[in-house]
Amino acid sequence: MRIGPIADFAGFVLRRSGGRGMTALVLLLLGSLSEGVSILLLIPLLQFAGGAGGGVPMASLPLVGHLFDPATRITLVPLLGCFLAFVTAQAVLTRFKAVHVARMMQLCVDAIRLRLFRAIGAARWTRVAATRAADLQQALTGDVERVRAAVYNLLLLLQALVMVAIYAVLAAAISPVMTLFAVGVGGVVLLALYPVRRRATRFGETLGGSLADQQHMISEFLAGMKVAKAFNAEAGYAARLEAMLREVRDEMLRFARATANGTLLFQLVGAVAAVGFIHVSVAVLHLPLARIAVLLFLFVRIGPRFNMIQDSLQQLLSHLPAWQDSRRLIARFEADREKDEGADLAAVPPLRHEIRFDRVGMDYGAGGLPVLRDVSFAIPAGRITAIAGPSGSGKTTLADMVMGLVEPSAGRVLLDGRPLDGCGLRAWRDRVAYVPQDGFLLNDSIAANLAVAAPGADAARMWAALEASGAAGFVARMPAGLDTVVADRGIRLSGGERQRIALARALLRRPDLLILDEATSALDEDNETLIIRSLERLRGTMAILVIAHRARITAIADQVVQIEQGRVRVCGPVNLDGVVPFPPQRTGHAPAAVVTRPASHGE
Known part of the structure; x- marks a missing residue:
C-alpha cells in the first residue's frame, strides 16, 4: 500500500x-x-x-x-x-x-x-x-x-x-x-x-x-x-x-x-x-x-x-x-480543451457573403483514410446549400467543421474571407443553429425545449419561431400550449412534430447559418413537405446548409455539393429525380466550380 x-x-x-x-x-x-x-x-x-x-x-x-x-x-x-x-x-x-x-x-x-x-x-x-x-x-x-x-x-x-x-x-x-x-x-x-x-x-x-x-x-x-x-x-x-x-x-x-x-x-x-x-x-x-x-x-x-x-x-x-x-x-x-478566446460575440461580424472551404482536408489519424481531401466550395449567405453523398463520405464532418466543432487538418474555413479559427469558435457558434436527425427533445415543456437555444426568449418570440417552422398550429391546439410536456425524447409528439419543434428551437436563435443534418430522413412525405416549405420561406434570411440524400429536399437547394470518398465531385442544382442537369465537374486540386440556380424564389 x-x-x-x-x-x-x-x-x-x-x-x-x-x-x-x-x-x-x-x-x-x-x-x-x-x-x-x-x-x-x-x-x-x-x-x-x-x-x-x-x-x-x-x-x-x-x-x-x-x-x-x-x-x-x-x-x-x-x-x-x-x-x-x-x-x-x-x-x-x-x-x-x-x-x-x-x-x-x-x-x-x-x-x-x-x-x-x-x-x-x-x-x-x-x-x-x-x-x-x-x-x-x-x-x-x-x-x-x-x-x-x-x-x-x-x-x-x-x-x-x-x-x-x-x-x-x-x-x-x-x-x-x-x-x-x-x-x-x-x-x-x-x-x-x-x-x-x-x-x-x-x-x-x-x-x-x-x-x-x-x-x-x-x-x-x-x-x-x-x-x-x-x-x-x-x-x-x-x-x-x-x-x-x-x-x-x-x-x-x-x-x-x-x-x-x-x-x-x-x-x-x-x-x-x-x-x-x-x-x-x-x-x-x-x-x-x-x-x-x-x-x-x-x-x-x-x-x-x-x-x-x-x-x-x-x-x-x-x-x-x-x-x-x-x-x-x-x-x-x-x-484537449478548445482554444481560450478573448473574442466575444461582437468580434464575429454578421455573415454577409459566404462561408468558404479552401482546399480543406480532414484526417482523424489512427491509420485510417482521410475523411476529406482537398475540398473547396462556398456556402453563400441567404442561399440554401445541400450536401449529398453516400454514408461515410464526410458530410457530417463538413457540418461539424463549419460549426467550429472540429478543425481541418489541412486547408481553411473562411467566414467572409476571415479564417474561422481566428474568429473565436465559441463566438461563431452563437451565430449558428443546428437541427440533428433525432431532434433531441428534453423531457420537459415545449417552452423549456425552445429555451435551450435562447434562454432569454419570451413567449412572443417563441410563437414567432414556431410559426416560421410550421409548428405553431399543432402547438396552439394542445391544451397546455407552450407548457405541454413532450415526455422523454418527445415521444408524445409525432416524428414530424418533433422535427418542427427542433427547427423552431434553431430559428429562435436567429442564426446566420442554419444546419439541418439529415433532419428529414426519418419523416414521411407529408412531414418532409412541411419542413421543405419552412425552409423555402427562410430563403434569403440566412445561409442554410442541408445534409440530405433525398431528392425532394435537395431539389429546393440553390446549389448541391456532391461528396464522394472525401472529395467534391459535383457542385450544382439537381432536379426532383436527383439528376444533375449538366455534366459533373471534377475538382482535382482546383477549387470546385459552384453552379447556382437563378434567384427565382421570390428573393
Missing part, C-alpha cells in the same frame, strides 16, 4: 472543502478528547465505589491528584454531574460534527463533479466524440459517488488514528508497559493484513471498469430496445448483463471474504491479548483493581480502533481508484 495516493487525496479533500477540512479534523480531535475525559472520570467513580462512600481524597486520583490539596475530598454528586456534563457536551459535539462532515463531503463531491462536467463541456468535440458516452455517465455519477465514500472513509481513518493516540496517552499515564503491549498487538495485526489492503486496491481498480461496461451495455439496450424486441434479442442482453454481474459479484465476494478474515483475525487476536493483558496486570504487575478496570476498558476501546483503521483503509483503497480515474479523465479533457 502506497501512502502517496492517500496523501494526495487528503490534500484534495482539504483544498476542496473550503477550509472545512481542518475544522473537521479539529472536531474529530475535540470529540476524541471529550470521550477521553469522560472515560477519565470513571477512575474516581470506580474508586468511590470501592472506597468508604464518604468521599474520595483528590490526592489519591491518578493523573490529577498532585494538583490538589491532600485534604480536598470530592463526593458522588459532583462526580456524577461532571460525568453527565461531559457526556452531554460530547453528544452535542458529535451532532455538530456529523452535520459539518456531511457538508464537507458534499463540497468535495460537488467540486470534482463540476470540474469534470466543465472539462467535458470545454473540450474539443473530437475528444468528446472519441469517448464512450457510458464512460462519461459512469464517471459523472457512479465514480463521483465512490469519491464520496472515499472522503467518508478517509475521515473515519483519521478519527480512528486520533482515537488510538488519545487512548494510548491515557493508558500510558496509568501503565506504559501495558499500553506498549496493546499498541504493539494492534500494529502487528495491521502489518499482517497488508495483503487484504492490496486486494482492496485491485478490487477498486476492476470495479470501475466493470461498472462502466455495465453502464454501456444497459444504455445500448435501452436506446435500442425497440430493435431488441423486434429481433427477440432481450434474452441475449440479459445473458450479457448476468455475466457482467457475476464477474463483479465474484470479485466482490473475494474482497468480502478477505475483509471478513481480517475482522476475524482482529477479534481472535484481541481476545487472546485481553486474556494475556488481565493475567499480566494481576499476576505480574499487581495493579489495583480500579486501574485494571480502566486499563481494560481502554484496551477494549483501543482494539476496535485498530480494526476501524483496517476497515477504513480497505474501503478507502477500494474507492480511491474512482478518484484517480476522475482526475485522469479531467486532465485528459482539460489538456
Whole structure:
C-alpha cells in the first residue's frame, strides 16, 4: 500500500472543502478528547465505589491528584454531574460534527463533479466524440459517488488514528508497559493484513471498469430496445448483463471474504491479548483493581480502533481508484480543451457573403483514410446549400467543421474571407443553429425545449419561431400550449412534430447559418413537405446548409455539393429525380466550380 495516493487525496479533500477540512479534523480531535475525559472520570467513580462512600481524597486520583490539596475530598454528586456534563457536551459535539462532515463531503463531491462536467463541456468535440458516452455517465455519477465514500472513509481513518493516540496517552499515564503491549498487538495485526489492503486496491481498480461496461451495455439496450424486441434479442442482453454481474459479484465476494478474515483475525487476536493483558496486570504487575478496570476498558476501546483503521483503509483503497480515474479523465479533457478566446460575440461580424472551404482536408489519424481531401466550395449567405453523398463520405464532418466543432487538418474555413479559427469558435457558434436527425427533445415543456437555444426568449418570440417552422398550429391546439410536456425524447409528439419543434428551437436563435443534418430522413412525405416549405420561406434570411440524400429536399437547394470518398465531385442544382442537369465537374486540386440556380424564389 502506497501512502502517496492517500496523501494526495487528503490534500484534495482539504483544498476542496473550503477550509472545512481542518475544522473537521479539529472536531474529530475535540470529540476524541471529550470521550477521553469522560472515560477519565470513571477512575474516581470506580474508586468511590470501592472506597468508604464518604468521599474520595483528590490526592489519591491518578493523573490529577498532585494538583490538589491532600485534604480536598470530592463526593458522588459532583462526580456524577461532571460525568453527565461531559457526556452531554460530547453528544452535542458529535451532532455538530456529523452535520459539518456531511457538508464537507458534499463540497468535495460537488467540486470534482463540476470540474469534470466543465472539462467535458470545454473540450474539443473530437475528444468528446472519441469517448464512450457510458464512460462519461459512469464517471459523472457512479465514480463521483465512490469519491464520496472515499472522503467518508478517509475521515473515519483519521478519527480512528486520533482515537488510538488519545487512548494510548491515557493508558500510558496509568501503565506504559501495558499500553506498549496493546499498541504493539494492534500494529502487528495491521502489518499482517497488508495483503487484504492490496486486494482492496485491485478490487477498486476492476470495479470501475466493470461498472462502466455495465453502464454501456444497459444504455445500448435501452436506446435500442425497440430493435431488441423486434429481433427477440432481450434474452441475449440479459445473458450479457448476468455475466457482467457475476464477474463483479465474484470479485466482490473475494474482497468480502478477505475483509471478513481480517475482522476475524482482529477479534481472535484481541481476545487472546485481553486474556494475556488481565493475567499480566494481576499476576505480574499487581495493579489495583480500579486501574485494571480502566486499563481494560481502554484496551477494549483501543482494539476496535485498530480494526476501524483496517476497515477504513480497505474501503478507502477500494474507492480511491474512482478518484484517480476522475482526475485522469479531467486532465485528459482539460489538456484537449478548445482554444481560450478573448473574442466575444461582437468580434464575429454578421455573415454577409459566404462561408468558404479552401482546399480543406480532414484526417482523424489512427491509420485510417482521410475523411476529406482537398475540398473547396462556398456556402453563400441567404442561399440554401445541400450536401449529398453516400454514408461515410464526410458530410457530417463538413457540418461539424463549419460549426467550429472540429478543425481541418489541412486547408481553411473562411467566414467572409476571415479564417474561422481566428474568429473565436465559441463566438461563431452563437451565430449558428443546428437541427440533428433525432431532434433531441428534453423531457420537459415545449417552452423549456425552445429555451435551450435562447434562454432569454419570451413567449412572443417563441410563437414567432414556431410559426416560421410550421409548428405553431399543432402547438396552439394542445391544451397546455407552450407548457405541454413532450415526455422523454418527445415521444408524445409525432416524428414530424418533433422535427418542427427542433427547427423552431434553431430559428429562435436567429442564426446566420442554419444546419439541418439529415433532419428529414426519418419523416414521411407529408412531414418532409412541411419542413421543405419552412425552409423555402427562410430563403434569403440566412445561409442554410442541408445534409440530405433525398431528392425532394435537395431539389429546393440553390446549389448541391456532391461528396464522394472525401472529395467534391459535383457542385450544382439537381432536379426532383436527383439528376444533375449538366455534366459533373471534377475538382482535382482546383477549387470546385459552384453552379447556382437563378434567384427565382421570390428573393
